[in-house]
Amino acid sequence: MITRSVVRREAITIGIALAVSVVAGSLLIVLTGKSPTEVFSLLISGTWGNAYGFGQVLFRATPIILTGLAVALAFKVGLFNIGAEGQMIVGSFATALCGTSLPDGTPAVIAIPLCIAVGMVGGGLLGSIPGLLRAYYGAHEVINTIMLNFIAAALVLWLGNEFFFARATTRTEPIIEGARLSNFDMFPGSNANTSIVLAILLAVAVHLFLTRTRRGYEWRAVGHNPRAAENGGVNVRATIIGAMTASGALAGAVGANFVLGYKHYFENDMGTGVGFMGIAVALLGRNHPAGIIAAALLFGTLSAGGLTLAVSVGVPKDFISVLQAVIILAVAAAAATMYLRQHKKGDQAGDPQKGKPGQQNQPGKGDNADG
Amino acid sequence: MGEFFASLFTIAFVAQTLRITVPYALAALGGVMSERSGVINIALEGILLTGAFTGAVAAYESNQYTLVGYEPNPIAAAVIAGALGGVLIAALYGLVVITFKADQIVAGVAINLLAAGLTRYLLKLLYDSASNSPEIPGFETGIFSNPVFWLVVLLAIAAYVLVWRTRWGLRLRAVGDHPEAAHTLGITVNAVRWQGVLASGALAGVGGAWLALSVRGFVENMSAGRGYIALAAVIMGSWRPQWACAACLLFGLAEAVQIKLQTYSIGVPNELTQMFPYILTMITLAGFIGRSRPPQALGQPYDSD
Numbered sequence: 001m002i003t004r005s006v007v008r009r010e011a012i013t014i015g016i017a018l019a020v021s022v023v024a025g026s027l028l029i030v031l032t033g034k035s036p037t038e039v040f041s042l043l044i045s046g047t048w049g050n051a052y053g054f055g056q057v058l059f060r061a062t063p064i065i066l067t068g069l070a071v072a073l074a075f076k077v078g079l080f081n082i083g084a085e086g087q088m089i090v091g092s093f094a095t096a097l098c099g100t101s102l103p104d105g106t107p108a109v110i111a112i113p114l115c116i117a118v119g120m121v122g123g124g125l126l127g128s129i130p131g132l133l134r135a136y137y138g139a140h141e142v143i144n145t146i147m148l149n150f151i152a153a154a155l156v157l158w159l160g161n162e163f164f165f166a167r168a169t170t171r172t173e174p175i176i177e178g179a180r181l182s183n184f185d186m187f188p189g190s191n192a193n194t195s196i197v198l199a200i201l202l203a204v205a206v207h208l209f210l211t212r213t214r215r216g217y218e219w220r221a222v223g224h225n226p227r228a229a230e231n232g233g234v235n236v237r238a239t240i241i242g243a244m245t246a247s248g249a250l251a252g253a254v255g256a257n258f259v260l261g262y263k264h265y266f267e268n269d270m271g272t273g274v275g276f277m278g279i280a281v282a283l284l285g286r287n288h289p290a291g292i293i294a295a296a297l298l299f300g301t302l303s304a305g306g307l308t309l310a311v312s313v314g315v316p317k318d319f320i321s322v323l324q325a326v327i328i329l330a331v332a333a334a335a336a337t338m339y340l341r342q343h344k345k346g347d348q349a350g351d352p353q354k355g356k357p358g359q360q361n362q363p364g365k366g367d368n369a370d371g
Numbered sequence: 372m373g374e375f376f377a378s379l380f381t382i383a384f385v386a387q388t389l390r391i392t393v394p395y396a397l398a399a400l401g402g403v404m405s406e407r408s409g410v411i412n413i414a415l416e417g418i419l420l421t422g423a424f425t426g427a428v429a430a431y432e433s434n435q436y437t438l439v440g441y442e443p444n445p446i447a448a449a450v451i452a453g454a455l456g457g458v459l460i461a462a463l464y465g466l467v468v469i470t471f472k473a474d475q476i477v478a479g480v481a482i483n484l485l486a487a488g489l490t491r492y493l494l495k496l497l498y499d500s501a502s503n504s505p506e507i508p509g510f511e512t513g514i515f516s517n518p519v520f521w522l523v524v525l526l527a528i529a530a531y532v533l534v535w536r537t538r539w540g541l542r543l544r545a546v547g548d549h550p551e552a553a554h555t556l557g558i559t560v561n562a563v564r565w566q567g568v569l570a571s572g573a574l575a576g577v578g579g580a581w582l583a584l585s586v587r588g589f590v591e592n593m594s595a596g597r598g599y600i601a602l603a604a605v606i607m608g609s610w611r612p613q614w615a616c617a618a619c620l621l622f623g624l625a626e627a628v629q630i631k632l633q634t635y636s637i638g639v640p641n642e643l644t645q646m647f648p649y650i651l652t653m654i655t656l657a658g659f660i661g662r663s664r665p666p667q668a669l670g671q672p673y674d675s676d
Binding site for chain 1: 413471472477481482485487491495496595602640642643649652653658
């Protein structure tokens with residue numbers, strides 16, 4: 001239930017978090033001996049200031065919308081998917097394999113949906129493993145998804161080296177013409193491509209599923225209180241497995257951007273870090289699709305601008321990954337504090353959630369699993 | 372094949388196993404300290420990495436200068452700096468999860484991302500390299516004549532005694548199991564949790580310094596999931612220091628075998644043998660989880676008023 005006070009609380013949370021991050025970012029820039037205002041204004045003029053830069057922002061934002069959705073969907077069901085990185089790798093690899101093995105003249109209407117679907121199946125399969133382990137053994141999905149990130153990277157590298165990579169490279173052959181997505185003419189020279197439409201459609205679809213369908217209601221019920229949901233007749237195990245699979249599938253769609261829309265082949269280490277950025281984006285976007293898209297645009301700006309900064313003023317591009325971590329910490333701390341404050345005040349009003357500080361969005365609660 | 376199996380029954384192999392086990396064991400002991408107090412510690416990975424970085428920087432820098440006629444021992448410097456670096460990043464973690472009561476898993480993952488990013492950022496600033504530090508002095512001797520190894524053994528015994536045989540340990544476990552009851556008895560819950568988290572920072576930080584000293588330098592992301600594996604060892608060991616260490620020995624053994632498999636290349640590709648420790652972690656976790664009982668208040672922030 002979204003009330004005005006919740007909206008206000010979330011707005012303040014985001015405001016505090018962004019303020020903390022700007023301060024932390026400025027400190028990092030000062031370390032390099034540069035001026036923060038100069039670097040930040042360069043960051044903005046280099047991205048939102050021209051058509052090419054804005055195209056790059058969209059290009060960078062697209063995969064993060066997808067991984068952000070993946071993390072947020074799992075969050076809503078009380079699960080923490082840190083495996084988007086691995087699911088994204090497996091999905092992109094699967095997308096590329098589909099794109100290279102289709103016969104040459106395959107029309108785009110078949111080739112593009114098929115390649116994306118195969119990628120989503122790949123990511124979904126990887127996501128289902130921690131889902132199964134959680135549902136049947138109570139093993140915490142956090143450790144398992146992280147382990148699978150390492151395993152996925154090694155597995156894809158092995159499969160590629162052994163069977164699929166072009167000779168003496170770490171990339172596949174190019175995909176067929178029919179599977180390629182087109183770029184936008186309005187952002188000349190940038191890598192922005194139509195996969196952003198897919199990302200936005202999926203965001204809307206996830207939102208409608210969660211808020212407008214019976215299954216979505218059940219999934220959210222499990223996220224709120226698995227035991228109560230179980231008593232209400234929801235199959236909690238099936239929900240956990242389903243949610244982790246769907247989450248993996250969303251991350252698996254990233255190949256549409258990198259493979260179908262950009263490189264037209266899969267390359268080892270392609271898109272590294274996009275899975276982890278999804279965590280920051282989901283948190284900052286407060287797990288709401290519109291919020292995720294906005295947060296992804298912010299992170300898209302940072303990562304597109306980060307590369308420019310590294311080249312033009314010599315601020316290491318890892319600046320962006322530090323900032324991303326600071327944002328997660330700040331959002332998590334601000335959200336818990338704000339929640340606690342509101343519910344302490346709510347005590348007199350007989351708030352049913354009292355005495356549960358920061359329990360909202362706390363995955364891993366409920367059954368016997370713990371890290 | 373025969374050569375491969377023969378190589379497993381040598382002193383060198385035992386030493387190798389122990390050498391690999393040390394950082395796991397230190398991180399796991401840190402995990403026990405923190406989790407026994409009720410604070411989940413996914414951040415172990417980031418603490419290891421930070422300790423490796425500060426340790427490597429201290430070893431390198433102390434080797435460059437002479438302080439008023441006294442030449443600092445780079446290895447001692449690395450161990451101390453590793454512990455300090457670990458405490459620093461653990462303090463940030465404590466601030467976010469104990470003081471601000473943020474979700475511990477979310478914050479832990481963020482600390483790990485922070486450590487990965489910050490070490491690379493500073494590496495670039497300090498040594499203008501994106502991936503590794505300059506070479507640092509490392510361990511010169513075999514493991515059994517390495518004083519740091521015996522220090523670690525001592526730390527492990529001390530951790531066991533501290534957690535199970537002292538008043539402090541009793542309090543630590545009390546705030547992890549029944550914070551309200553502990554509070555009623557006059558124990559300041561969050562102060563004890565701070566001690567647990569900072570102790571975990573010091574222990575895992577030394578583990579990181581060991582990693583850097585073993586390979587004579589810092590390499591980006593050199594913790595390579597060891598913090599998470601150590602956490603799995605904590606769970607396997609039922610949150611008991613001695614059993615967590617035993618579980619680490621198992622992971623150390625698995626990794627040592629994996630390295631031997633690579634050296635003797637018996638037909639398994641390297642990419643696949645590298646997956647071995649991670650798969651082993653998943654399997655053991657699934658097998659052990661129902662049987663080991665976590666501290667009852669694990670993961671729940673405590674609000675005293």
